[in-house]
Amino acid sequence: MTKPRTEGANLPADKLAELYRTMRLIRDFEESMIKFQKAGELPGPVHLCIGQEAVATGICDHLDDTDYIASTHRGHGHFIAKGGDPALMMAEVFGRVDGICQGKGGSMHAADFSKGILGANGIVAGGVGLATGAAYACQLAGKGQVSVVFFGDGAAAQGVISEALNVASLWKLPLLLVCENNGYSEFSPYNTVNAGEIADRGAAFKVPSIQVDGNDMVTMWRTARTAVERARAGEGPTLIEAQTYRHRGHVEYEDTFLTKPYRSEEEVEAWKAKDPLPRFRDYLVSGELVPSEDLDAIDADTASIIRNAADFARNSPWPEPGDALKHMF
Ligand SMILES: Cc1ncc(C[n+]2csc(CCOP(=O)(O)OP(=O)(O)O)c2C)c(N)n1
Numbered sequence: 001m002t003k004p005r006t007e008g009a010n011l012p013a014d015k016l017a018e019l020y021r022t023m024r025l026i027r028d029f030e031e032s033m034i035k036f037q038k039a040g041e042l043p044g045p046v047h048l049c050i051g052q053e054a055v056a057t058g059i060c061d062h063l064d065d066t067d068y069i070a071s072t073h074r075g076h077g078h079f080i081a082k083g084g085d086p087a088l089m090m091a092e093v094f095g096r097v098d099g100i101c102q103g104k105g106g107s108m109h110a111a112d113f114s115k116g117i118l119g120a121n122g123i124v125a126g127g128v129g130l131a132t133g134a135a136y137a138c139q140l141a142g143k144g145q146v147s148v149v150f151f152g153d154g155a156a157a158q159g160v161i162s163e164a165l166n167v168a169s170l171w172k173l174p175l176l177l178v179c180e181n182n183g184y185s186e187f188s189p190y191n192t193v194n195a196g197e198i199a200d201r202g203a204a205f206k207v208p209s210i211q212v213d214g215n216d217m218v219t220m221w222r223t224a225r226t227a228v229e230r231a232r233a234g235e236g237p238t239l240i241e242a243q244t245y246r247h248r249g250h251v252e253y254e255d256t257f258l259t260k261p262y263r264s265e266e267e268v269e270a271w272k273a274k275d276p277l278p279r280f281r282d283y284l285v286s287g288e289l290v291p292s293e294d295l296d297a298i299d300a301d302t303a304s305i306i307r308n309a310a311d312f313a314r315n316s317p318w319p320e321p322g323d324a325l326k327h328m329f
């Protein structure tokens with residue numbers, strides 16, 4: 001496992017503002033979900049990524065529509081960071097016919113192939129094999145595309161991770177394995193699920209691996225750039241373990257069924273103090289990299305995008321019951 005370099009970002013202001021905008025858009029989407037879930041407007045569960053936005057943003061900024069991502073059950077942020085339309089995602093989560101999968105996928109199975117989004121996945125580690133296959137397809141196509149799989153620390157304990165590391169290393173596949181280590185698998189703390197460090201596992205397969213602060217936007221962006229460049233150059237996979245935290249519960253309604261807390265208030269507060277969004281904002285403003293008025297304008301814009309997305313979702317009809325079996329295998 002290597003440690004990240006800590007040199008400055010050296011990014012132009014418009015790029016920094018764009019990264020802030022993506023994080024802000026994800027945060028606004030997720031915060032709206034809290035409200036809609038509480039109001040009983042969502043037909044299914046939602047797993048929110050508030051606190052983890054820098055990972056999706058930093059990675060996906062280096063990708064375009066021809067690159068692939070495979071996501072998790074906590075996938076709204078990946079979808080938006082990869083260029084998916086928040087309104088189509090919102091309508092999907094609302095189960096409506098104008099959703100990206102006509103309301104049949106919902107939060108946990110939303111995909112948009114036109115954007116290279118192979119889908120969120122309700123099966124823990126289910127995206128790993130998909131993304132590895134896509135990486136093989138990228139290699140065969142010979143056009144320099146890459147494939148990324150996002151997975152959690154709980155998913156890291158699944159055997160398919162070893163298979164993916166093995167074959168990706170052996171065949172030098174253009175694959176990024178991005179572990180969002182938020183310290184919990186549902187309600188089980190990391191050290192009750194995983195032995196050792198996730199980033200140490202790559203070495204056994206000769207896969208370059210790195211453990212990074214997943215709440216540091218600039219570190220995430222730089223780490224991703226190196227890994228994507230390696231993959232595009234035909235040099236093979238990289239394993240990135242991004243250490244982060246989810247501010248919300250595992251699933252939005254968990255307080256209705258949990259009988260006792262599984263993490264302390266102090267722990268949650270300590271991580272909130274490392275919230276990647278205000279942290280990046282402070283970095284931009286105090287370093288005089290992007291003026292705060294520009295960031296305020298971005299905040300206003302993303303808020304209006306999410307308001308419009310919610311109107312779009314609410315006004316979209318429910319799917320016809322007779323269409324339930326359409327598009328099924
Ligand atoms: C194969 C499989 N096993 C178990 C579950 C139940 N389950 C849903 S989410 C989850 C925890 C996943 O933890 P992690 O991979 O760390 O992702 P996080 O929720 O922290 O983002 C589990 C065990 C499942 N959906 N699929």
Ligand SMILES: [Mg+2]
Nearest residue numbers: 152153182184
């Ligand atoms: Mg986890």
